[in-house]
Amino acid sequence: MPAYLPHPFDPLTSVEIELAIAIVKRAHGEVNFHVVSLQEPRKAQMTAWLADSQNVPRPDRVAEVVVIAAGGKVYEGLVDLSGPKITKWIQVHGAQPIITIEELSAVEHACRVDPTVIEQCGISGVPADEMHKVYCDPWTIGYDERFGSNVRLQQALMYYRPDVDNCQYQYPLDFCPIWNATEKKIIAIDVPKIRRPLRMNPPLEYHHLAVEKQGGYRTDLKPINITQPEGVSFKMSGTGREIEWQNWKFHIGFNYREGLVFNNITFNDKGNVRPIFYRMSLAEMVVPYGNPEHPHQRKHAFDLGEYGAGYLTNSLALGCDCKGSIHYLDAFMPTQAGGVRKVKNAICIHEEDDGILFKHTDFRDDSTIVTRARKLIVQQIFTAANYEYAVQWVFHQDGTIQPDIKLTGILNTYVMHEGEDTHGWGTEVSKGVNAHNHQHLFCLRINPNIDGQNNTVNMVDAMASDAPVGSPENFYGNAFYAKRTRLETTAQSMTDYNGATSRTWDMCNESVINSQSGKPVSYKIVSREVPGLLPKEGSLVWKRAGFARHAVHVTKYADDQLWPAGDHVPQTSGAPSHGLPEWIGDGTESIANTDIVLWHTFGITHFPAPEDFPVMPAEPITLLLRPRHFFTCNPVMDVPASYSITPSQVAAKGKGARDAADKVSELALGGCCRTKL
Amino acid sequence: MPAYLPHPFDPLTSVEIELAIAIVKRAHGEVNFHVVSLQEPRKAQMTAWLADSQNVPRPDRVAEVVVIAAGGKVYEGLVDLSGPKITKWIQVHGAQPIITIEELSAVEHACRVDPTVIEQCGISGVPADEMHKVYCDPWTIGYDERFGSNVRLQQALMYYRPDVDNCQYQYPLDFCPIWNATEKKIIAIDVPKIRRPLRMNPPLEYHHLAVEKQGGYRTDLKPINITQPEGVSFKMSGTGREIEWQNWKFHIGFNYREGLVFNNITFNDKGNVRPIFYRMSLAEMVVPYGNPEHPHQRKHAFDLGEYGAGYLTNSLALGCDCKGSIHYLDAFMPTQAGGVRKVKNAICIHEEDDGILFKHTDFRDDSTIVTRARKLIVQQIFTAANYEYAVQWVFHQDGTIQPDIKLTGILNTYVMHEGEDTHGWGTEVSKGVNAHNHQHLFCLRINPNIDGQNNTVNMVDAMASDAPVGSPENFYGNAFYAKRTRLETTAQSMTDYNGATSRTWDMCNESVINSQSGKPVSYKIVSREVPGLLPKEGSLVWKRAGFARHAVHVTKYADDQLWPAGDHVPQTSGAPSHGLPEWIGDGTESIANTDIVLWHTFGITHFPAPEDFPVMPAEPITLLLRPRHFFTCNPVMDVPASYSITPSQVAAKGKGARDAADKVSELALGGCCRTKL
Structure with missing residues (x-):
């Protein structure tokens, strides 16, 4: 356990996440973790604690856990980290947990080696020896009535990069493989009725190498420096x-x-x-x-x-x-x-x-x-x-x-x-x-x-x-x-x-x-x-x-x-x-x-x-x-004025006025810009 | 005339305003000036000049002038400053030109000494010897069907200041004098059916003296400095x-x-x-x-x-x-x-x-x-x-x-x-x-x-x-x-x-x-x-x-x-x-x-x-x-990137990446804020 107590609203610490995972693994073996996150304190208890943290017990730290176990079985549970013990563990049917980065990352490689995808790439105009130039953004499938909710799926939005540094979004492909994340395979490809072959236009790029090739960055932008020499106000x-x-x-x-x-x-x-x-x-x-x-x-x-x-x-x-x-x-x-x-x-x-x-x-x-x-x-x-x-x-x-x-x-x-x-x-x-x-x-x-x-x-x-x-x-x-x-x-x-x-x-x-x-x-x-x-x-x-x-x-x-x-x-x-x-x-x-x-x-x-x-x-x-109607008057009148002078001070030729104008500001240009003829 | 030629879109210079006024005065005597302003060049001529300023004649400088002459007669005219000569001068009937600062400034003093206003102030609770504490915001009358458009009028929204440094808007009065700007007198007072006497609440002020009395300005706001050491980009x-x-x-x-x-x-x-x-x-x-x-x-x-x-x-x-x-x-x-x-x-x-x-x-x-x-x-x-x-x-x-x-x-x-x-x-x-x-x-x-x-x-x-x-x-x-x-x-x-x-x-x-x-x-x-x-x-x-x-x-x-x-x-x-x-x-x-x-x-x-x-x-x-659909692509790709690294550069461990991050920026706080228990 850490050497300090987290605030009850704090996200789970690294140590707490590890602890929750260890407890789940001990009880349920190797599973894929989709969620290990703070279950925020129950409001009634938390509100009482906020009102009187000296006398009201500090809410326990509880982790919400969602996992997918072998065979695609989904479980959700709660781990009381103060026990530590699992206080809830139930199987969830007909639901798919949140998609992880790891799941997303798996799809692209799979597409590149799938024969049906390779075939479709060929029809689009990408030869089989260029499959390493094929990319996909794996998206949630949304909902596809052909497959329902029980099979874990993603759709692969397909692109091509002539060069690894090209922006792929200018080279989209017209078909859409569907990936089964449990079985780790392409199970279908949606192919449009009218085919749209790859359009090989000259690349349009935003990265610095491309801009340099086009003549380079503009040079007329002068720096703006923002500093807080006395530190920040928070x-x-x-x-x-x-x-x-x-x-x-x-x-x-x-x-x-x-x-x-x-x-x-x-x-x-x-x-x-x-x-x-x-x-x-x-x-x-x-x-x-x-x-x-x-x-x-x-x-x-x-x-x-x-x-x-x-x-x-x-x-x-x-x-x-x-x-x-x-x-x-x-x-x-x-x-x-x-x-x-x-x-x-x-x-x-x-x-x-x-x-x-x-x-x-x-x-x-x-x-x-x-x-x-x-x-x-x-x-x-x-x-x-x-x-x-x-x-x-x-x-x-x-x-x-x-x-x-x-x-x-x-x-x-x-x-x-x-x-x-x-x-x-x-x-x-x-x-x-x-x-x-x-x-x-x-x-x-x-x-x-x-x-x-x-x-x-x-x-x-x-x-x-x-x-x-x-x-x-x-x-x-x-x-x-x-x-x-x-x-x-x-x-x-x-x-x-x-x-x-x-x-x-x-x-x-x-x-x-x-x-x-x-x-x-x-x-x-x-x-x-x-x-x-x-x-x-x-x-x-x-x-x-x-x-x-x-x-x-x-x-x-x-x-x-x-x-x-x-x-x-x-x-x-x-x-x-x-x-x-x-x-x-x-x-x-x-x-x-x-x-x-x-x-x-x-x-x-x-x-x-x-x-x-x-x-x-x-x-x-x-x-x-x-x-x-929350405040009874303007709540910022005590923010230091840059300049303040009252009528009586105007009459007294400025005596007593507050001049706290920012002294770092300066005039931008001299009287240099008027062209005499 | 100035030593340079103004751009045809330039506002009238000080010298040009003086010239226009002098010409009008010479022709029409003493009048009140409500407008002396550039008549912008006619578009056809200006467009031609912008397209070919070498060969197309430069549009003349022309002043639009609106004045009120004795008896409240309104005239509008044009002064060709290159002549210089008055090229248009017509009387305008049933219209009132824009209100000037001078007209606005005249009303307050007039209210303070007008017996009917003094009487109404008394009814509101302001004694006659406090008329110097009575203020008014002279407003356009908008339109009042009782008086129409031919008499030049303003309405005076009335206030009281116990002290010259008080914000008058917390002490409004309930009646509204009407000011004839030509005759320089109060011609009517609108008095509500139900009177609302002056409410003398404790003052609520925003100026620095008042804030200092209330405990002073907050002290936890640290300066932010903004500088352009190489000058501006325009x-x-x-x-x-x-x-x-x-x-x-x-x-x-x-x-x-x-x-x-x-x-x-x-x-x-x-x-x-x-x-x-x-x-x-x-x-x-x-x-x-x-x-x-x-x-x-x-x-x-x-x-x-x-x-x-x-x-x-x-x-x-x-x-x-x-x-x-x-x-x-x-x-x-x-x-x-x-x-x-x-x-x-x-x-x-x-x-x-x-x-x-x-x-x-x-x-x-x-x-x-x-x-x-x-x-x-x-x-x-x-x-x-x-x-x-x-x-x-x-x-x-x-x-x-x-x-x-x-x-x-x-x-x-x-x-x-x-x-x-x-x-x-x-x-x-x-x-x-x-x-x-x-x-x-x-x-x-x-x-x-x-x-x-x-x-x-x-x-x-x-x-x-x-x-x-x-x-x-x-x-x-x-x-x-x-x-x-x-x-x-x-x-x-x-x-x-x-x-x-x-x-x-x-x-x-x-x-x-x-x-x-x-x-x-x-x-x-x-x-x-x-x-x-x-x-x-x-x-x-x-x-x-x-x-x-x-x-x-x-x-x-x-x-x-x-x-x-x-x-x-x-x-x-x-x-x-x-x-x-x-x-x-x-x-x-x-x-x-x-x-x-x-x-x-x-x-x-x-x-x-x-x-x-x-x-x-x-x-x-x-x-x-x-x-x-104005540009054929993002028009700002040549704005210098703070950071840019391509996929091949990531693979090459960052070689060739552009790192132009602002070096003036800094971390705000050390690792100082975690309380050990």
């Missing part, structure tokens, strides 16, 4: 995973599936430490593609539930992924064979200047205040085959939390034959390369704790008054207001975005009233990238991705209701829909003034363009969680 | 107003009304200088308030047309409004009496690091590229009485332009009597202080020039296939596509935002086809803060702010169609609606494949909360203008 405390910054305090967790998890988010409001969120994370996502031609409908990865944002996370590099003064946290996860894999620098934490926090000048007397803002960014980046997701959780001084995701990486592509029409289901981003329309829909899971556990959600719409122009109540027709709809039951909670009313959702505590406004303390979700699920009602994706049917669902809190598309997502049929639709149930459960979870699905619809190829300039998606 | 050329940066080149103009104006925006695409926008600016805005009680309906300022974003612009301070290496441009404008006012540092220009530009890691071989992004920001900040607008125009390396506005400053407030209900038309942001609901609706004017002058707008909606689930065309129900609607006429161009379809608008050149995708080159408007005008159809605001009725209008380009709420905005009745509704006309004019102007109205609806008071943490609004 502190890590406890076991190194609790952060304190600008009145915020929270625990930074990490697991195989969601990646970053934030627990026990509080804000020190003038000495009063106020809880805001018990837990917050991205809990799921789905990326449906819009080309109806078989087998492209199988492209609708649940990147978290099927691969895991933790398993896929990048090791971040100083001065590349982040600039400035950066603090990193590592991550540890099991290997399939029962080892431990360390991802160094899995999480980066840093501050950035954030422009103007507030400013005002009085036109009549020139009194002025300018105060600059700072933000704290906790980031991970994960790679899901072709795509990269840079997930930033931005904390602002004013109490706003801003999940901010940048999409980059490479488009998923498919080959076109000469003269082929995309029929609008995709874009020819480069000659012969079809990038299909797709959506990225993320599910943000929030367990609010706004001044306490009993919270309520209101849907808020900006509405004109019903009273007509000319009526006594609205004579000039300018009346408008915020219409609030209290979401009483899980059924009523299933609500969609409405751009026309600038719809938002407030999470509030009706028992705590703002002393100034008389309104309940609340946090508002301001989210404007909410496209809605484009696969139709009753479609495969609609059935499997129940969470994506609405912008907001609310459920009553329950331990273990974490994964809105179900615990084991690969190869779910969607009949029935697991996860959120099950918890919504008959819709009658009350979600008002109780411990609730809000599930918010947001994202973008991406119609590709040549600009996105061969590597995509980052596309941003963001939303805000804003305190409204 | 160049100013010509007369110092053309900027070149990362393939962009454009002219930075500025006028009294719009503030920043961008002309002749081009992008150097591998040696091919491609035009994108001929002109771009914020052309108008309106801020309707939602309280129907008289006279609050008059609060719906057109901050650009009624006051001018140029006239109201701030002088920016190094290290306060911007950090890093900053270049400034000054602005010159006339005074009402015929002098010249210089605003030093009216515009700031700087670069910022912008996170990851693109990244990809190949999971199978660990080949990686990470490239960091840079952005260029051109900013002005203007103060409209209580509010501040920080308008940033952000240029990205990938061809994206991002207008980005931060709202800060102070809420407009009104007094509440004890126990009063806001009835939902506002919020009690502090005891006794009612901040009314309002919208900020901005009108972005774009004259596109995408690979040439003849452009077309398509409305684009993300749509599911019509074919049902199970049908041969959409068996799995996943099909979706971008539905394009070509806007053919001005009537068809009047389109609203649709959040459900993630609606965008493409400006394209149908004659220039992307060689890869086969689609017309285009720029897409991705704008998600598009609330729509909440004042009802037929209401006063609806009539006056024709531009705000729809998210998009498109008109055929015409010189001088610049101001979508009309040339002279103060006191327009909206019957008829000036500006855009006039240009839309009967709606039959073709706007396809011609020189067009797109008018985009976006913004936010603001329901105030205590967090916004007494000074508002900046609230962001942003949108993107993105190149789509």
